[in-house]
Amino acid sequence: MKEIITKYPHLLHGGDYNPEQWIDCPQVLEEDIRLMKEAHVNCVSLGIFSWAKLEPEEGEFHFGWLRRIIDRLFENGIYTILATPTGAMPHWMTAKYEEVRQMGPDGVRNLPGRRHNFCYTSPVMRKKMKKINHELSRHLGNHPGVILWHISNEYGGNGSDASCHCPHCQQAFREWLKEKYKTLDNLNHAWWTTFWSHTYTDWSQIHSPVPNGENGLHGLNLDWKRFVSHQIQDFCKEEIHAVLKYSVLPVTINMMEFFKPLDYFKFAPQLDIISWDSYPEWHSKKDEVDIAVRAAACHTLMRSLKKAPFLLMESTPSIVNWKPVNTQKRPGLHELSSLQAVACGSNSVQYFQWRKSRGSSEKFHGAVVDHRNGSNTRVFREVSALGQRMEQISDAVYPTCNRPEAAIVFDWENWWALEDIQGPRRDMAYLDTVLAHFRPFWEMGIDVDFVDEDSDLSGYRLVTAPLNYLYKKGYAAKVKAYVEAGGCYVSTYFSGVVDETDLCILDRHPLEEVLGICTEEMDAANEYHPNSIYFGGKSYQTGCLREVSHVVPGSGTEVLASYEADYYAGLPALTCKRYGNGKAYYLACETEADFLRAFYAQLAGENNVDGAFTGKLPYGVTASRREGERNLWFLQNFNASEVEAELPDTYTRVADGARVEGKVVLKPYECLILAEKQADGL
Structure with a gap:
């Protein structure tokens, strides 16, 4: 992986800068x-929405203004993350080339304007993108x-599905399907098109799923989602290839947490470093x-993608402007929420x-510098204080990264398939379920990774796979080998139900040999x-989803918990089976949070993944290593009041080198950064 450390091996502090507006x-x-230096800013992102300034007319390029700004910033010790400008198209292009604008599922071409309004398949758009990126490079x-290429901006961020349904995309989808299935017979079988007599007899009959057409074939819906993600990824690859024509800088894209379409x-x-834009809804609950x-789960996902440090590319120092109620961060929360990202x-x-x-739609979105008062604002002072602290901790933090020994399976294709099914419940709540299984680890101060079904x-x-409906x-076989080699694996209800084409798996559960259970029916x-x-x-309360299953006779499967009521009273709700050198657990139902806490605390201890702070953290406090x-x-207090935490060892406070041991009082919204004792002492 390319590193930015050859130019600036330190923690970055700064943000999106739009000088073309001024x-x-x-x-x-x-x-x-002057203000950036006062706020301890060492890096800004430039050019994200600058296409109209960089190419005001077709083929007429103006880069001098941007070079002069980069020069002035660099002269003052401020580095630049340089963006490609494809997130928003200039009007000369959308007016001259209609095909560059996306088409909705209703078959209506979007009018010019907005952001993320371009067709990722359009040959004209790709040609124009390559030209501007070549010149920029x-x-x-x-x-x-x-120091870094910032490719486009929040790919797919135009709505809930990120798709374009234009003729170019329809043809590309058919070609993608031909490459995948080779024959219509294979496609018809995978999509089970004999249902309702919807068998395809020619590739030209295939159309993207739309409200006024075919949208009940789950295989079609799933493959369309795969195609949309693939097509945007392919466009991203071409952007990267274009900027690397004259440059060897590393590349990133700014992602958007658990963004369903991609x-x-x-x-x-294809990226050298992961970055993302974080906007948690602080103060929206009690x-x-x-x-x-x-927020921790989102940061964890980003680190997990390459198992390496990532960049928090965007966050707000104060408020956003797009929620129903846009509440300011209370004093102290900005520093804590920012250091939470660093902790992860x-x-x-x-x-x-x-x-x-x-002016325009983001004039009241939070910023470091307000419309008035310069540096004389609470927000600016808090940003400046954080920037100073980032400088103080940079040398200690920069060379480190989290290295978890536990993982949670989160798979996008499973998400797409699971939440398209009809039954057993309309909202299968995959992401909420994954977060429910993540929370006990967060409360124990145990870092985890997110992995998908293709991961090692x-x-x-310890690996847990909640609601793993689709098996690629x-x-x-991968899970079987993992458990046999000594791993601990947790599966849950409604897992292994369909194959990768969303066809129901017949006969038995694909992991019956490992789990030692036979699933019969699902109750909602x-x-x-x-x-x-x-x-x-x-006793722990169950949730809505409860699977009826049985222990396979002679399998040696141990029943750890049973249902207490209804017609399946006495049947297994949690089982454990030794397989090879490892163990496999099966949780047959949704449960209350207290059960997951108790269950994962037990597994963490048994598998030696419990952290040093496990059992010593009060409510609202977590630790990341x-x-x-x-x-x-990083000891983080998300309470609006002081709390006392017990330290399991003697540490050195990174801020000032002071020795810390015993009990420590954490101020409201405080993040305490501690260095472990070294072998030769502190």
Whole structure:
């Protein structure tokens, strides 16, 4: 993997900068540089929406203004992440070339405007993209102040499905299907088109799923989602290839947490570093814990994609402008939420945006510099304080990264398939379920990785796979080998139900030999049919989804918990089977959070993945560990009040080198960074 450390081996602090909005005010640039230095900013992102300034007319390129800004920033110790401008097209292009604009599922071409409004398949769009990227690379790709390529902006961020349904995309979809299935017979079998007599007899009959056409073939729906993700990924590859024509800088794209339309595991190999845009809804609940858990899961996903440090490319220093209610971050939360990203593996804290726009839709979106008052604002002071702290901890933090020994299976194709089914429940809530299984680890201060079904499992002591409905080819064999070699694997209800084409798997569960269970039927019970399971001397309430299953006779499977009510009272709800050198567990139902806490605490201890702080963390406090020559712990308090935490060992406080041991009081929204004791002492 290429590294940016050859130019600037430190934590980055800065954000999106849009100086093209202030070209006619040169004094603003000089004032911005002064304020950036005051705020300890060492890096900005430039050019994200600059196409109309870089190419104001077709084939007429203006790069001088951008070079002058990069020069001035670099002269003042501020580096640039340089973006390609394809996130928003200039009007001269959308007016002249209609095909570059996306077409909706209703067959209506979008009008010019907005962002992310381009067709990823359009030959014209790809040609124009390559030209602007080549020129950008040729003029600025080797500038000493530029450290990273930022490819486009939030790919697919135009709506819920990120797709274009134009004729170019329809033909590309058919070609993609031909490559995948080879023959219509294979496709018809995979999509089970004999249902409702929808057998295809010619490739030209295939159309993307749309409301006024075919949308009930789950295989079609799943393959369309795969195609859309693939097509955007292919466009990204071409963008990367274009900027590397004259430059050897590393590349990234700014991702968007668990963004359903794009399989980020597929994007990761073509990127040198992962980055993403984080906008948690702080203060939207009675306390910050639910939001903190989800934010941590998002950071964890980004680190997991390459098992390496990532970049927090965007966050808000104060508010956003697109929620129903846009609440300011309360004092202290900005620093904590930013350091949460660092705790989970980020080597940067960057903002959208540096200076507020004077007009248009984001003029009231949060920024470091407001419309008035310059540096004399609470937000600016908090940003500046964080920037100073980032400088203080950079040398200790930068060379480290989290190295978990537990993993949670999160697979995009499983997500797409699971939430398209009709039954047993309309909302199968895959992501919510994954987060529910993530939370106990967060509460115990145990880092995990997210992996998909294509990932290598061999490096983990514990792997859990909630709601793993779709099994890709080879996945069952991979799990079998993992458990046989000594791994601990947790499967849940409604797993191994369909193959990778979304056809139901007949006969038995693909992991029956490993799990030692035989699944019979799935119940989705309402509030009038409560149930519970008995585990570890205590009863726990079940949720809606409850699977009826049986132990395979003679398998040696142990029943650890049973249902306590209804017609399946006494049947297994949690089982364990030794297989080879490892163990496999099967959880047959949704459960309350307290059960998952107890269950994963037990497994963490048995498999030696419990962290040093496990059992010593009060509510709302978690710990993350970044490993290196000197391991670091980030102790994070998401409570709006002081809490006391017990330290399991003696540590050195990174901020000032002070020795810390015993009990420590964490201030509201405080993040305490501690270095582990070294073999020769502190």
